[in-house]
Amino acid sequence: MADFRGYYDNPQASGAASPITEGRAARLALMLTAFAFLGIFLLLPLIVVFSEAFSKGTETYFSALTDSDTLSAIRLTLLVAAISVPLNMAFGVAAAWAIAKFEFKGKAFLITLIDLPFSVSPVISGLVYVLLFGAGSLLGPWLKAHGIEILFAVPGIVLATIFVTFPFVARELIPLMQEQGTGDEEAALSLGATGWQTFWYVTLPNVKWGLLYGVLLCNARAMGEFGAVSVVSGHIRGLTNTMPLHVEILYNEYNAAGAFAVASLLAGLALVTLVLKTLLEMRYGHAIAASRGH
């Protein structure tokens, strides 16, 4: 017994407060490892982006941003996001609603299909559209005859972006809606509400925070997508270059300051998304807790 006395006499070191708490040294080591890892692999690159962007002074920075090709890349990126995000929002809500509230054949297949863009390399996603709409494809000649440009034009970029970003909203909503079940909807229907009223007054408010969160992630990815867009864009300066593509072009032309200036905008977008996401998680976490307490 005497051997154990020292162990029990030192509650601080043995973590007597909680049986699963590690000793102080172990805790410190774990935290240091985590922070060091994050610092080297995430924080350092971010700092490099901003320091490189301003390396030749603020004047160069702003002139790089106000360059006409850069401005057109920013416009295109905003346009693509403005089209693909609302479409994915509508699709995500519809898919989540169908999956969470109804039983139908092929449900498991639909869920797998929604996950497809996550498991497929973005380059493949782009190539799919080249194969579908390119000159050598079945649709190619018909499109050409009717003067419809999809590949190496804005429609192709929008399509590729939609493909890559469509799981975000649906993935966010499906578990939330499944957990909430169909009780509230049945209550609304029994009170005389139509299907649309039920959706608008009951289903949508119940998932609004989750929806916002999904849209935010979807938007960040839509603006930052490189691989799929790169394949279908054609890299025409001032026409089909999005911001990530423009960064690459500038960099390949040894215009490091310009490349990093545009990159800093994207990094800024990522930071804003991160802050909004954290704020939402605080809000949304509370909403989830409230719905569970029901």
Place this chain on the structure above:
Amino acid sequence: MEVRVVNVRKEFGRFAALHDVSLDIRSGELIALLGPSGSGKTTLLRLVAGLERPTSGAIFFGEEDASHKTVQERNVGFVFQHYALFRHMTVLENIGFGLKVRKKGRPTDAEIRRRASELLDLVQLSGLEQRYPAQLSGGQRQRVALARALAIQPKVLLLDEPFGALDAQVRRELRRWLRELHDRTGHTTVFVTHDQEEALELADRVVVMSQGAIEQVGTSDEVYDTPNSPFVYGFIGDSSSLPVKVEGGEIWIADRPLGLAEPDLPAGEALLFFRPHDIELVEGCSGCIAGTVATSHRFAATRRVELEVGGARQRVEIELPVDHPAAQRSRIAFRPKKWKLFPVAPEG
């Protein structure tokens, strides 16, 4: 509003939840659907509400065939076991919801608020208008759910295990309160429960269900005193049963006569049912049930004794007064005062 369920059958995939169920619900009646889980009671309630469609059969509201009407058209008040209150709306908005979504004859906002306040008063929750459901206790939520269902002036009020999620104390209180409310408003009310005490105390009539069929419909006294099947006898109240044999109008257990006669019953195997408290002890019997005491428990004012009858093959339970000397003995003989026999269908 009178509701008639006529030969209704409901299948979920290949599983039949209800087989050929018929039931007449009288206008203004408070009726309980009672049964163990899986007996089909909730399915029946949801069919009446229109939340499910019958596979075959019909449901009449008064003279009108409501079978093909949607839940919105049926105008029923449905109260869910877990309340299903809209968590982003205040109590007042919840109650007013049914009026707000009306297409025809939608009252003004002021009128909706006035009616919602009135109902809140009826369920004795005045002052909580601006609270959210998360800020209410379980009992309060259930009363808000009831007020919300009453707001649309339903033809029928349907409650699915209304007190199932509440603790025992609140449950008893709400039960009495619901009875008073029913007597005051006179709605035809159907509620589902698995708690027999709740059904017997609250309902005008009890519908006992088992395995997708109705076993018996009757008042509390009827289902307790004259159960019409072994299931009802076993399900409602305490009961003991013994396999016996009928021969020449006499009832036998193994080779001993019980001193009970049932002249109308055909000879053969049967099950004898009786209530553990409805017995008389007999001394040195020639016709009785005798057994050795297996266990003995004090239970409130009585002592429950389990007897092994017929060489430990069967156990029956009887109740004795705590101070009865027989409780100390190792061998007890008794005879049921009230009993019922159910013939066992020959196998095959």
